[in-house]
Amino acid sequence: ADVRGKTAFVTGGANGIGLGIVQALVKAGANVVIADIRQSALDEAKAALNADAQVETVQLDVTDRAAFAAAADRAEARFGKIHMLIGNAGIGVMGPVLDARYDDWDWGMGVNLGGVINGLVTILPRIKAHGEGGQIVTTSSQSALIPISYSAIYTAAKAAVMGISEAIRGELAVENIGVSAFMPGPVQSNISQSGELRPQHLRNDSGYAQREADLEKRPNSPLWMSAEEVGERVLAGIQRNDLYILTHPEFGPGMQKRFDAIMASVPSEPVNEARAKEIFFLLDN
Numbered sequence: 001a002d003v004r005g006k007t008a009f010v011t012g013g014a015n016g017i018g019l020g021i022v023q024a025l026v027k028a029g030a031n032v033v034i035a036d037i038r039q040s041a042l043d044e045a046k047a048a049l050n051a052d053a054q055v056e057t058v059q060l061d062v063t064d065r066a067a068f069a070a071a072a073d074r075a076e077a078r079f080g081k082i083h084m085l086i087g088n089a090g091i092g093v094m095g096p097v098l099d100a101r102y103d104d105w106d107w108g109m110g111v112n113l114g115g116v117i118n119g120l121v122t123i124l125p126r127i128k129a130h131g132e133g134g135q136i137v138t139t140s141s142q143s144a145l146i147p148i149s150y151s152a153i154y155t156a157a158k159a160a161v162m163g164i165s166e167a168i169r170g171e172l173a174v175e176n177i178g179v180s181a182f183m184p185g186p187v188q189s190n191i192s193q194s195g196e197l198r199p200q201h202l203r204n205d206s207g208y209a210q211r212e213a214d215l216e217k218r219p220n221s222p223l224w225m226s227a228e229e230v231g232e233r234v235l236a237g238i239q240r241n242d243l244y245i246l247t248h249p250e251f252g253p254g255m256q257k258r259f260d261a262i263m264a265s266v267p268s269e270p271v272n273e274a275r276a277k278e279i280f281f282l283l284d285n
């Protein structure tokens, strides 16, 4: 759908991919509320965008449900209605599963999955209420489609986020709300600095402190896609209401291999017709 004159609420929009999406939306004529935990990055993004008539910023930790509602109130006070939710805020949390402690799981799942859930619970009813329709975009990851080693927590959250978008797409179509699951490959961003965002109360029972310190020193590769290019791809996906938004053809063979393995595991036994009918009924509803 056309985004001109519509309002998008973009979490994690002050840096990296989120900011790339914000730039594309602003250029296409949308109003954008940038919600991010980093106030300084919000200020810098607002100044760089130089489009104050279309841009509002609000400091928000997406794991804080009361603050999320307050941020949505502010968005509506400024622009009247929210049409699009871009659930993009996320952190990098990587390491061996054998080192993962509860604080690591809670932080990773809390931001990368919980943040998306909080966005849906807060904003979906508001989109439905105004009746003008809209769009949900959830930032998952290519790693949801090709899970790799040392990414158990990240993959758990991102696979869940992709699954949510797939599951709600049909339900929301009848409300004229489109849904896109966004699975980017490597993109230049600030994600290596995630560790500084880990809250104090989730630092005691962690096995990943050294990993986070190491990640901070990892530079962006020049081969990674720019956030601006990715933002344009997401905008195009919104305009077409694509269910899946992908960025890198290089992952195609790996995805094929994974799905071939899944298909090879389908039991090669005769189909029970009655059972098949029941399953088709469930899938259609």
Ligand code: NAI
Pocket (backbone or CB within 6 Å): 011, 012, 013, 014, 015, 016, 017, 018, 035, 036, 037, 038, 041, 060, 061, 062, 063, 088, 089, 090, 091, 092, 111, 115, 139, 140, 141, 142, 183, 184, 185, 186, 187, 188, 189, 190, 191, 192, 193, 194, 197
């Ligand atoms: P980034 O660090 O540049 O941007 C993430 C933004 O989210 C930052 O502005 C950060 O302040 C904000 N944020 C983090 N925790 C937050 C919280 N609790 N509440 C509110 N805002 C919070 O990183 P990037 O790479 O742009 O990440 C954006 C999304 O893309 C994430 O969900 C990430 O998992 C995903 N992704 C990134 C890939 C990449 O290669 N950069 C690849 C696949 C997925």
